[in-house]
Amino acid sequence: MASAKAKRTSFLLLLLHIFTANPFEIQKDCIVSSQIAESDVLFDTLEFLALIPDEPTQIRVRISCTDDKYHYIEWNSKRINVTTTSTYGPYAVPDSSSTWMRFTLGYVGNLTLLDGRRRPWLPGNIPFECPVSKVELSGSSFARMCPTSTPVWKIEGKGGVDIPLQVDDETPENLTLFSTTIFRPVFSVDDSEFHLGMSGESLMAGRHHGPLSGGINHRLVLKTYKENGSTMFQVFSAGLPIHTESLKEVPKRMRVQSQNGRRFVLVQSWPTGKAGKPHHDNNKQCSTVDPSVLWSVIAGLLLLVLALTAALLRQARNSCCCSKDAREAQRQASSTKQEARPINPQYLEPVVLRPSQPLPPVPLLPPRASRIHANLTDHLYEELGETSTQNARRSESELGSSLSGMSFSLGD
Known part of the structure; x- marks a missing residue:
């Protein structure tokens, strides 16, 4: 049992070592570039990471429509403005820090720009009805969706x-x-x-x-x-x-x-x-991992939990079977003990004495049978008497011979 547990523990430690020593992996959506160009627009939004620059540098988004018209959105850590058929802004931005942030750009019905906290960076009254054919970002450092937040x-x-x-x-x-x-x-x-x-x-x-x-x-x-x-x-x-x-x-x-x-x-x-803002938070501080x-540690822990669960289930099943066998053996031993237990005289049940049954009356013989029975009895007694007399005489003669032999021996 101990060796089996040791082997199981060694196997789990090996799995943890393998999963924590995984090869280096880079997600394509996390590679930083100086621009993003989306020419095959199939959706009504575009999500990306952007490094917000300080003044005078600005992020510039150019939206191309199928009617060969261009529309622009420009912003930095201080202000944002929009140029379409009309000019909107500049507006003050919700966050004035120069850092990485996640944005979602919407261009169907109205122009919208939301950050990772779903805060709007543009008012909701900027109409936009043209069919979009291309979206280009420039003026800073960008990455695509990058779910791991690792530029x-x-x-x-x-x-x-x-x-x-x-x-x-x-x-x-x-x-x-x-x-x-x-x-x-x-x-x-x-x-x-x-x-x-x-x-x-x-x-x-x-x-x-x-x-x-x-x-x-x-x-x-x-x-x-x-x-x-x-x-x-x-x-x-x-x-x-x-x-x-x-x-x-x-x-x-x-x-x-x-x-x-x-x-x-x-x-x-x-x-x-x-x-999409690293480190800074008004409510709490987050450590970087x-x-x-x-993910390697999570995978290793999941394997560890699964292995331990399987071991516990196996142990519970064995314990259940052993418990059933033990209970059955205990029950049989208890019944055997009860059968073989000596009777305690103190707890003897009283015996009920029943009156003896009278013997049946002996039927009387008829007169003729009585006479036959008497004759047989007298004859039997006569034979027994003769036999006894003969046996007595033989004993006396044998006794006399024995005495004479003894006398002869003593005389010699």
């Missing part, structure tokens, strides 16, 4: 990309680096720069370390904190700080490049909530 940046060549940061004094920024070959990333924050390399199996900051290995997820956590009036910026790997520097303020962007020009991807992980790890 994926492609870094290739030596140009690099500017990654928006959501790090602050209370909320860290989670990054994952991955490539199929070795690579050397370089990070620039404000006026400082640091190189990332490997020393053995650990990530380290410094030019003299070796390149990052391919085929492995390299995870970083960025944090900031205040110290003596300065903003301290720290980079962690496996829970240990590998780079620390002092900055003038909390960084909003970080430039990422490839030192040797080899391409790799950088994945940002943050919960968008209902508004790598979705791939989360």
